[in-house]
Amino acid sequence: MSEEKPIALRAYEALADRYSALAESKAENGYIEHPAMRSQLTDVAGLSVLDAGCGPGFLGAYLAEKGAKVTGFDISPRMIELAGKRTAGAARLFVADLAKEIPALGAEEFDLVTSSLAIDYVKDWTVPLNTFRRVLKPGGKLVFSVQHPLGAYLWYKPASAFGVQLVEAQWRGFGGEPVTVPDYYRPFEEMINPLVSAGFVVEKILDAKPVPALMEKDPELFAKYSRTPTFMIVVAKRG
Ligand SMILES: C[S@@+](CC[C@H](N)C(=O)[O-])C[C@H]1O[C@@H](n2cnc3c(N)ncnc32)[C@H](O)[C@@H]1O
DSSP, X not given: OOOOOOTTHHHHHHHHHHHHHHGGGSHHIIIIIHHHHHTTOOOOTTOEEEEETOTTSHHHHHHHHTTXXXXXXXXXXXXXXXXXXXXXXXXXXXXXXXXXXOTTSOTTOEEEEXXXXXXXXXXXXXXXXXXXXXXXXXXXXXXXXXXXXXXXXXXXXXXXXXXXXXXXXXXOTTXXXXXXXXXXXOOTHHHHHHHHHTTEEEEEEEEOOOOTHHHXXXXXXXXXXXXXXXXXXXXXXXX
């Protein structure tokens, strides 16, 4: 059993309401990560989907709207409350830690596991990837997003480009008091090799780019995020 502490719980409890209110209108979420993830989730009607680290339910609500049967969990109780409001009873939601085994999830229960910008906060991916593999049906898909190793390296400036390292940033973009958000910087090999070891076959990697609508809204941010990748989307199949 993993002894990992949830490093980002306090930060996301503090940020939950602001994140829920604003993320869809932010360049990084609404104009880069949301469209990039959704571009890989086009045919979900009738699928049983687990959204791991669901936050305030943006993706869960989208998937339920498209006809998926959605289950979501998050470490932050406030995020789960907000996800409940956003999905209006259409999703099964509960508090759980990605870094721990989750017995409430049945073996081979899901056709698809999604996870947006959440697994970054877990140092050792062995437990969450084993969970994803256990709960997926044979041939089921895992679609998740993370901070792009290159963008994260330039942003956090860790001591070295190699190895998983604890880093932190002050989030000022959601209004109110700045919140210190701890995270793990993780290079490419520390993403792909754990996936392969857990029995996944990587099918696609996307360096997420901003959608053209951001050019209208904020040309400077559009130019900045068109130069350097911020997020990476991974599509993998349970082998
Ligand atoms: C950047 S937010 C993303 C939320 C949501 N997936 C989205 O895209 O809007 C990161 C989320 O990961 C959750 N999280 C962080 N560490 C976690 C852990 N160990 N287990 C489960 N969720 C975690 C946070 O509470 C937060 O809701």
